[in-house]
Amino acid sequence: MLDLTTKDVLERKALRVNPCKTCQPAGAMFAALGVHSCMPHSHGSQGCCSYHRTVLSRHFKEPAIASSSSFTEGASVFGGRSNLNTAVKNIFDMYAPDVIAVHTTCLSETIGDDLTSYITDLDLPEGKHVVHCNTPSYVGSHINGFSNMMMGFMNYLTRKSGALNGKTAIFPGWVNPGDIRELKRIAALMGVPATFFPDQSGVLDAPMTGTYAYYPEGGTTLDEIRGLGDSSGLIALGEIIGLAPAEMMKKKWKVPYALLPLPVGVAYTDNYLIALRNAATGEDNIRPPVPPELEAERGRLVDLMLDSGQYTYQKKAAIFGDPDVVIGLTSLCLEIGMIPRYVITGTPKEDFTRKIEALFAKYGMEGCTAKANADLFDLHQWIKNEPVDLLIGSSYGKQIARAEDIPFVRAGFPVLDRYGGPLLPIVGYGGGMHLIEKITGALMDRYDRDCADEDFEVVM
Amino acid sequence: MANNILDERQCSISGVDQKGRGVACEKESVSGAVSQRACVYCGARVVLNPITDAYHIVHGPIGCASYTWDIRGSLTSGSETYRNSYSTDLRETDIVFGGAGKLTKAIDELAEKASPKLIFVYATCIVGVIGDDIEAVCRSAEERHGIRVVPVKAPGFSGTKTQGYKLACDAIMQLMLPHSGQPKQFGVNILGDYNLAGEMWIIKGYLEAIGIPVISTIAGDSSYGKLIRAPGAALNLVQCAGSSEYLAERMDGELGIPYIKVSFFGVEDTVASILRVADALGDPVLSANARDFAAKRTAEAMPFIEKYRPKLEGKRAAIFVGGGYKAISLIRQFNELGMKTVVVGTQTGKKDEYETIGALADKDTVILDDANPAELEQFMLEKHADILVGGVKERPLAYKLGIPFCDHNHERKHPLAGFEGIENFISEINLSINSPVWGYVRGCEEIG
Known part of the structure; x- marks a missing residue:
């Protein structure tokens, strides 16, 4: 691998090399794990389910339970109805979830399985549910699969009773459990009662107790999903991943929404606070003040940015990963004076490119490149032509980092080769401190490694 | 715990006195059971992946390529080519109009720019359904570029992982057969x-x-x-x-x-x-x-084994691995350490292997084919296993149950084979069983 990437940028139209995305069903499975007492179910071949579980297990270092329709030749010819019927019966008999969340695969999509009718015809045990969404692997990426699964749940379960429930719905997007905990803490401090959907905290960071529960205590409950239509408002985080579910809330249940970038860095966390403050504004139109605790956190983050700024200012970064996380990371890098030289996502979504270019323009950055539908081979070739000082992204960046000898900060999904990341936030002011600690640490370790003896100092 | 065993699964589990006879195996997985198995494509890919200078092009949507990018810790002394991920990343239009054109183009782009000697083309689920003639594409690419381009028709639904192994073996035969006439040599x-x-x-x-x-x-x-x-x-x-x-x-x-x-x-x-x-x-x-060699190395290994034996003797092991042959070796290895194997499962063990397992194991050892987490949990707890030897998906399960774990699959970081492997295996088991962290898992009841 290391010797394969050439400096001459190769024009490719058909060949994908070293992808920066995966397929929709993975996202659907991850989203479904954020629902309490839910068995994610992959309607396709055995391998899909096994691969998604493996990548989730490797990232979170937790069990990731999910079942499969285990398609055979017969199912691929005659359709997967009987596989689904058998699966649903077996799952309720043996694993007893409250809900089975079915997603399709490229196979079941292409043979034209009609999940809506299969599910309507099911004879379900009292109080149990089966929901589904379509996740054709050849459309979009895992990011679409995540949004589609959210909409699948809402489609089947969400209702409007006519009376508001006094809660704000918050869609956290594709983040780690540590991020969700931080987003919840901030909402609570701002005095906003909220329903987080989906919510993998407590599920994919379940504490060690010496017992194994298929369905740990976390996750959005079915009642909470039912009640989403009665929310007074919605804050959807992640402008790419949150758009379609937010639109659905507005169209179907007339819930107004604020669609925000993932709150990474100062400005985007400010936006989250503003949205929460709006949500907390009562009929008297009095906006509650930002609590001193958060005010102080913001101050500490800005203080840290100033203290460490000399080590980040004008340093070039390459950032890759999922669109919303990358938009957030790019904003944070710009806030600390870095130059985000290359910014890519594998997800085919031109909106991403526009948003990154708007960030470049806001900070007066010229000569930086943003690209959606890109892969890590592209990125590696660009870096060979014009190197960067820092690489930020998933574990798959480690090959580039090693080949080009670049300091590397792991963020986003998947991180397969480090421990503890999913427990710690990158969102909020606290998440910003965590990221800056990592970024400056990586840059300064490199300086210490490479500098001359006379420049090697205890105080930096 | 309630009985967590599906009726359809009863025949794949052997209990007291059955001695591994009649463990139904080499069967397809039951829909809705959380099988730890993968698919045909996975089987084919894991066998062929370690061919270091081969270009593995996955023909299908991106997922199958993403998940198999640099998956196994198969080490190389030569090329690193196999550690990249190549795919046609099929999109909706390709599904509607066929993906053969895109595949041809992908092979051409690779052949023109990277000068490969060998390309494998894997057909995944969807290709099996839309009917791209990948054999024709590969044949014409071989002629056009003068290299080997070998199709591996491995739609995930077309059997079990074992079927994938077979396809990989057929692909290897395709490469070797034109060279069958060479003179025999000692080796x-x-x-x-x-x-x-x-x-x-x-x-x-x-x-x-x-x-x-x-x-x-x-x-x-x-x-x-x-x-x-x-x-x-x-x-x-x-x-x-x-x-x-x-x-x-x-x-x-x-x-x-x-x-x-x-x-x-x-x-x-x-x-x-x-x-x-x-x-x-x-x-x-x-x-x-x-x-002489075996005697010398055994003598060298014994002090290490004897040193750790007292720490491990009498502990109960559960095994859940891919194939039956490895399970057999592990039972023997645990016997050498004075440990007792209480649960043995494999993903794809064969009939004769289950019989050998039955003969080696104690009469109350549970033997099971294609076990799911519910069964593993039930039997590990019932039999009070002190350690589980398994693969990536079993590790977090074991830990949640408070059971130590040793990876004997793709994620092993130290060689477990040969005399060197004996030391590593014992060290890993000892590390996991005797980790100080187990002292804290009972939570705040310890605080009182």
Whole structure:
């Protein structure tokens, strides 16, 4: 691998090399794990389910339970109805979830399985549910699969009773459990009662107790999903991943929404606070003040940015990963004076490119490149032509980092080769401190490694 | 705990006194059971992946390529090509109008820019349904570029992972057959070793120390050039029988190379395998060398085993691995340490292997095929397992149950084969069983 990437940028139209995305069903499975007492179910071949579980297990270092329709030749010819019927019966008999969340695969999509009718015809045990969404692997990426699964749940379960429930719905997007905990803490401090959907905290960071529960205590409950239509408002985080579910809330249940970038860095966390403050504004139109605790956190983050700024200012970064996380990371890098030289996502979504270019323009950055539908081979070739000082992204960046000898900060999904990341936030002011600690640490370790003896100092 | 066993699954589990007879295996998974198995494509890919200078193009939507990018710790002494991910990343229009054109183009782009010698093209689920003629695409690409372009038709639904192993073996045969006429030479091939953590190198080192040259290895640390030398060997050694016995049989029938099964896990099987290889070659000098070598290395290994034996003796082990042959070695290895195997499961074990397991294990050992987490949990708790040996998906399950774990699959970081492997295996088991962290898992009740 290391010797394969050439400096001459190769024009490719058909060949994908070293992808920066995966397929929709993975996202659907991850989203479904954020629902309490839910068995994610992959309607396709055995391998899909096994691969998604493996990548989730490797990232979170937790069990990731999910079942499969285990398609055979017969199912691929005659359709997967009987596989689904058998699966649903077996799952309720043996694993007893409250809900089975079915997603399709490229196979079941292409043979034209009609999940809506299969599910309507099911004879379900009292109080149990089966929901589904379509996740054709050849459309979009895992990011679409995540949004589609959210909409699948809402489609089947969400209702409007006519009376508001006094809660704000918050869609956290594709983040780690540590991020969700931080987003919840901030909402609570701002005095906003909220329903987080989906919510993998407590599920994919379940504490060690010496017992194994298929369905740990976390996750959005079915009642909470039912009640989403009665929310007074919605804050959807992640402008790419949150758009379609937010639109659905507005169209179907007339819930107004604020669609925000993932709150990474100062400005985007400010936006989250503003949205929460709006949500907390009562009929008297009095906006509650930002609590001193958060005010102080913001101050500490800005203080840290100033203290460490000399080590980040004008340093070039390459950032890759999922669109919303990358938009957030790019904003944070710009806030600390870095130059985000290359910014890519594998997800085919031109909106991403526009948003990154708007960030470049806001900070007066010229000569930086943003690209959606890109892969890590592209990125590696660009870096060979014009190197960067820092690489930020998933574990798959480690090959580039090693080949080009670049300091590397792991963020986003998947991180397969480090421990503890999913427990710690990158969102909020606290998440910003965590990221800056990592970024400056990586840059300064490199300086210490490479500098001359006379420049090697205890105080930096 | 309630009975967590599906009726359909009862026949795949053997309990008291059945001794592994009648464990229904080599069956398809039950829909809705949380099987730990993967698919046909996965089986084919894991066997072929370690061919280091091959370009593996996955024809299908991106997922199958993403998940198999640099998956196994198969080490290389040569090219790093196989550690990249290549795919046609099929989109909706390709599904509607067919993906053969895109595949042709992808091969051309690669052939023009990277000068490959060997390309594998994997057809995934969807290709099996939309009917792209990948054989025709590969054939014409071979002619156009003068290289080997081998189709591997591995739609995930077309069988079990074992079917994928078979397809991979067929692909390897396709590469070797044109070179079947080469003169025979003294030496062996190692089949079914993927050089995880460099294990194949260890075995190769033993054979060479005894005086047995290794002609080719399939597929750990192999390359196109090395693969096509394999038909010249005198004997095949089959390490992972689950994936490669079929290849050995084909090579026996079509290339006239006999084979023996070997296993290098644990002292007993390592020694027995070294002797059997030497004896099979029919040279008394080699046999004598082998006996000296085995005696010397066993003597060197014993103090280590004896040192740890008291810490491990009497502990109960659960095993859940891919193939039956490895499970057999592990039972013997646990016996050497004075440990008792209380649960044995495999993903794709065969009938005869389950019978051997039944003969080796105690009469109350639970034996099960294609186990799911519910069953593993039930039997590990029921039998009070002190450690689970398994793969990636079993690790977090074991930990949640408070059961120590040892990875004997793709994620092993130290070689577990040969005499070196014995030390690593014992160290890992000891580390996991005797970790101080287990003292804290009961939570705040410890605080009082």
